[in-house]
């Protein structure tokens with residue numbers, strides 16, 4: 001098999017939650033560009049969901065969209081069954097949908113806690129459970145890719161529920177990797193840093209000061225990530241090229257997590273030894 005063929009997703013079907021916008025949209029179209037048929041689940045943005053469907057069908061791939069609130073956890077097994085039947089099976093499940101609230105720990109209500117856990121954790125588990133059962137029954141060596149976060153690895157203030165939910169996704173993914181490995185199904189996470197999407201749009205924060213501070217600490221380019229920065233990892237994990245990768249995480253944060261403290265800011269300015277004369 002050629003290197004190119006190892007990344008070819010022709011004949012594979014992917015289900016992506018939260019596929020109408022942001023990272024999910026980028027991955028949905030990216031997988032289709034590599035040959036996959038794609039079903040997306042979206043919460044409310046019908047026009048955007050239809051645009052994604054059009055983008056995928058214009059690539060000559062099949063596409064489906066279903067409106068569903070993933071917080072309705074009791075219906076998730078049925079959602080998986082419907083999607084499976086509609087698409088004729090599924091090889092790749094991408095649990096991308098997620099939400100977060102920025103609030104001090106003492107302001108977290110049962111409602112924001114429960115909704116965060118329902119969408120970010122329960123839905124990931126229930127869809128994985130239902131899809132994996134079908135993959136095993138169908139002899140499909142499928143792929144489960146969960147959008148976690150660097151917040152699943154290191155905490156941030158104001159996001160106790162979000163941090164806890166993404167930490168749970170990390171452990172859930174490793175647990176499933178062990179149990180699904182014998183069936184040839186891989187389970188991995190993608191852990192973005194800050195990617196420019198709408199997810200933090202309603203956060204009560206001094207946006208300008210925070211963005212300036214944060215970007216200054218991104219080793220790679222001093223910029224936020226873009227949706228496109230996340231697509232290649234999803235293609236790798238969904239493809240034959242990723243067949244022996246499981247229980248792993250791919251951190252996409254421009255190098256932020258490499259650093260304990262920004263010591264470099266307090267050192268003499270970098271000078272090239274070949275061109276700076278010393």
Ligand SMILES: NC(=O)c1ccc[n+]([C@@H]2O[C@H](COP(=O)([O-])OP(=O)(O)OC[C@H]3O[C@@H](n4cnc5c(N)ncnc54)[C@H](O)[C@@H]3O)[C@@H](O)[C@H]2O)c1
Pocket residue numbers: 017018019020021022023024041042043044045068069070071095096097098099119147148149150191192193194195196197198199200
């Ligand atoms: N953007 C970032 O900086 C960043 C960083 C780390 C992790 N992530 C994770 O990446 C994933 C995608 O985030 P994004 O930045 O594209 O966010 P986004 O807000 O742009 O998109 C989130 C998607 O999830 C869907 N969604 C949310 N709640 C839902 C529900 N109840 N039912 C159905 N769909 C629902 C939305 O409709 C939307 O399509 C999330 O899991 C998020 O936690 C994002």
